Amino acid sequence: MNSNGDGMAQARETGTLGKLMVLLDLVTHADGPLRFTDILALAGQPRGTLHRHLSHLVEEGLLELDGDGRYAPGLRLLDFAARSWARNEFRLIAEPHLADLQQATGETVHLGVLRGQSIIYLDKVDGRQPVRMYSQIGNASPCYCTGVGKAALSLLPADRLADLLAGLSFTRFTASTHVSAETLLAEIREIAVEGYAFDREEHEAGIRCVAAPVWSEDRTFIGGISITGPAYRLSMELLRQWAVPVQRAAGQIMEGMRIRLGPRR
Amino acid sequence: MNSNGDGMAQARETGTLGKLMVLLDLVTHADGPLRFTDILALAGQPRGTLHRHLSHLVEEGLLELDGDGRYAPGLRLLDFAARSWARNEFRLIAEPHLADLQQATGETVHLGVLRGQSIIYLDKVDGRQPVRMYSQIGNASPCYCTGVGKAALSLLPADRLADLLAGLSFTRFTASTHVSAETLLAEIREIAVEGYAFDREEHEAGIRCVAAPVWSEDRTFIGGISITGPAYRLSMELLRQWAVPVQRAAGQIMEGMRIRLGPRR
DNA sequence: CTCGTTATTCCATTATTTGGAACTTAATTT
DNA sequence: AAATTAAGTTCCAAATAATGGAATAACGAG
Numbered sequence: 001m002n003s004n005g006d007g008m009a010q011a012r013e014t015g016t017l018g019k020l021m022v023l024l025d026l027v028t029h030a031d032g033p034l035r036f037t038d039i040l041a042l043a044g045q046p047r048g049t050l051h052r053h054l055s056h057l058v059e060e061g062l063l064e065l066d067g068d069g070r071y072a073p074g075l076r077l078l079d080f081a082a083r084s085w086a087r088n089e090f091r092l093i094a095e096p097h098l099a100d101l102q103q104a105t106g107e108t109v110h111l112g113v114l115r116g117q118s119i120i121y122l123d124k125v126d127g128r129q130p131v132r133m134y135s136q137i138g139n140a141s142p143c144y145c146t147g148v149g150k151a152a153l154s155l156l157p158a159d160r161l162a163d164l165l166a167g168l169s170f171t172r173f174t175a176s177t178h179v180s181a182e183t184l185l186a187e188i189r190e191i192a193v194e195g196y197a198f199d200r201e202e203h204e205a206g207i208r209c210v211a212a213p214v215w216s217e218d219r220t221f222i223g224g225i226s227i228t229g230p231a232y233r234l235s236m237e238l239l240r241q242w243a244v245p246v247q248r249a250a251g252q253i254m255e256g257m258r259i260r261l262g263p264r265r
Numbered sequence: 266m267n268s269n270g271d272g273m274a275q276a277r278e279t280g281t282l283g284k285l286m287v288l289l290d291l292v293t294h295a296d297g298p299l300r301f302t303d304i305l306a307l308a309g310q311p312r313g314t315l316h317r318h319l320s321h322l323v324e325e326g327l328l329e330l331d332g333d334g335r336y337a338p339g340l341r342l343l344d345f346a347a348r349s350w351a352r353n354e355f356r357l358i359a360e361p362h363l364a365d366l367q368q369a370t371g372e373t374v375h376l377g378v379l380r381g382q383s384i385i386y387l388d389k390v391d392g393r394q395p396v397r398m399y400s401q402i403g404n405a406s407p408c409y410c411t412g413v414g415k416a417a418l419s420l421l422p423a424d425r426l427a428d429l430l431a432g433l434s435f436t437r438f439t440a441s442t443h444v445s446a447e448t449l450l451a452e453i454r455e456i457a458v459e460g461y462a463f464d465r466e467e468h469e470a471g472i473r474c475v476a477a478p479v480w481s482e483d484r485t486f487i488g489g490i491s492i493t494g495p496a497y498r499l500s501m502e503l504l505r506q507w508a509v510p511v512q513r514a515a516g517q518i519m520e521g522m523r524i525r526l527g528p529r530r
Numbered sequence: 531c532t533c534g535t536t537a538t539t540c541c542a543t544t545a546t547t548t549g550g551a552a553c554t555t556a557a558t559t560t
Numbered sequence: 561a562a563a564t565t566a567a568g569t570t571c572c573a574a575a576t577a578a579t580g581g582a583a584t585a586a587c588g589a590g
Contacts, residue, residue, distance in 0.1 A: 013324065014321040014324050014325055015281075015321060015577065015578075016280075016281040016282070016546090016547075016577080016578085017281070017282075017285055017321045017322070017325055018321075018325065020282055021325050024345065028344075028345050028348040028349060029348065032352070035567085035568095036567070036568060036569095037566090037567065037568085045548095045549090046548070046549040046550070047549075047550085047551095047568085047569090048548070048549050048550075048551090048569090048570080048571085049547075049548055049549060051568075051569065051570085052547085052548090055569095056279040056280060056282045056283070057282070059278065059279050060279055060282055060283065060286050061380060061381070064485070066483065066485050067483035067485060069567085069568075072349075072352075073345065073348060073349035073352075074349065075349065075353075075378065075380050075385045075387070076380065076385075077342065077345045077346045077349045078346045078349060078350060078385055078387075078402070078403035079293075079383070079385060079403055079404065079405040080289065080293050080338065080342045080346065081342045081343045081345065081346030081347070081403055082346075082402065082403030082404050082405075083293040083294065083338060084293060084337075084338035084339065084340065084342045084343060085343060085403075087297070087337075087338075088340075113340065115326060115340050115341065116326070118344070120340050120341075120343055120344060122340070122343075137343070137347065138343035138344055138346055138347030138350075139344065139347050140344040140347075218331065218332035220329070220331050220332060280546070280547080281546080281547085281577095281578075300536080300537090301536070301537060301538090302535090302536060302537080310579095310580090311579070311580040311581075312537085312538090312580075312581085312582095313538090313539080313540085313578095313579070313580050313581075313582095314578075314579055314580060316537075316538065316539085317578080317579090320538095334536085334537075334587095
């Protein structure tokens with residue numbers, strides 16, 4: 001009955017919630033607060049419907065409406081996120097190993113997981129300056145141009161990987177960004193063999209990283225950890241050396257997951 | 266038809282969204298992952314409805330369903346929150362002044378705003394150990410037992426304050442926690458006169474703070490900043506001295522808001 | 531294998547959402 | 561100041577999506 005094989009991008013099967021989430025997405029991804037008319041143009045929902053939807057979102061604290069009639073992300077989202085983060089077992093288990101890795105290398109260490117087509121960063125340890133956490137934690141980055149992302153992709157079974165690649169649309173961030181599924185797939189196959197991935201200034205010019213895949217046994221978490229830093233300090237040769245400790249830390253995290261989560265299943 | 270005059274607590278006027286948010290609240294506020302039956306008992310929604318609601322929330326990434334059939338907060342919430350936080354103007358303007366205050370006192374500095382009956386912490390600057398941001402940022406704390414909370418309440422017009430107090434239910438966290446609207450109101454009146462508030466170990470034993478109110482001209486942000494630390498180091502006398510720099514920093518933040526946001530209105 | 535528990539699916543009924551249009555309010559121009 | 565245009569809000573009959581009781585399926589312990 002309800003075949004969904006066409007090329008329509010944003011079709012959702014989640015009823016009212018899906019429509020509301022489109023709005024939340026629009027507002028949170030915009031460069032600044034949006035007025036009603038702006039959202040009307042972007043969302044393509046009828047006036048009456050849109051107005052009620054926005055009112056409900058504001059009422060629930062998911063959006064905020066300022067004195068100039070502009071909609072911005074609501075602060076209630078922070079409370080939800082803080083709780084989500086505070087009790088995340090993957091992160092809790094990984095934390096000490098990230099700190100170790102930071103100590104060993106002196107560079108910034110990240111933990112991220114694959115959610116849909118994005119990598120969501122769960123943790124960051126940076127030894128040098130006081131950390132501005134939200135600056136990176138929680139941020140969703142594309143999977144095809146980050147070390148953690150490519151490491152995660154290398155863990156997917158062929159069919160799931162193919163599906164994901166098929167749905168991907170590439171944005172060129174730098175000269176080295178993958179912009180086709182073919183070259184990306186080729187690199188992912190290599191990564192699957194080697195067990196580690198590089199980001200060769202693919203997301204941000206001047207920034208390199210080496211990453212290793214990490215996953216939980218039930219596959220709830222498919223992601224990776226990485227060491228990131230400026231290209232002038234992190235030669236490709238150095239990154240190749242660091243692949244070893246990164247993989248070791250990844251192994252320790254997975255062992256920690258097995259011990260903590262294994263018995264229950 | 267749908268009279269709503271009874272004592273039912275959680276009645277919402279936001280249709281489907283309201284019901285979904287109740288579920289998000291339940292899961293994010295629980296001590297750990299919840300099974301379907303747990304939620305069924307807590308939410309009081311019929312089986313079929315609940316099941317569909319949960320499925321939709323999972324599909325949208327707001328909840329996650331692990332291999333044992335337990336629901337936990339979803340990581341998509343982190344992405345929303347990170348964006349909400351990153352562009353929050355109040356926080357951006359306050360940031361340098363919080364850092365100054367931290368430098369001047371050596372203790373932890375917080376920025377929070379009133380949302381409903383809660384204070385949501387927008388920022389934290391702690392000079393000593395590397396900051397675990399989410400540990401505090403984003404967390405919603407009760408307004409009646411935090412310095413920032415009481416400072417914020419002192420800014421409310423009498424009628425809004427009365428409404429808020431009427432809806433408050435008090436939890437005794439320590440021996441000094443306010444547990445009645447009367448004593449709280451009395452202190453708030455004092456704070457309104459003095460221009461600063463203390464937390465005398467009211468939320469957590471052994472932790473004190475001094476706070477000053479901060480607000481934006483359009484009243485979108487009503488909150489405060491505080492200096493927090495252990496009681497053995499922060500005597501009440503010292504806190505009284507620090508009221509001055511805290512108020513000064515608060516003034517600077519408000520001046521910053523006026524300059525940045527004033528022209529637009 | 532069986533029983534008790536927990537989770538999922540089904541579908542006629544009903545309540546909610548929908549969305550075009552009318553209306554109000556605010557901003558801009560003459 | 562009045563007129564004009566744009567922006568935001570409310571309304572309500574029609575259509576659709578949510579509802580929820582009951583049946584089914586999956587799981588787990590004894």
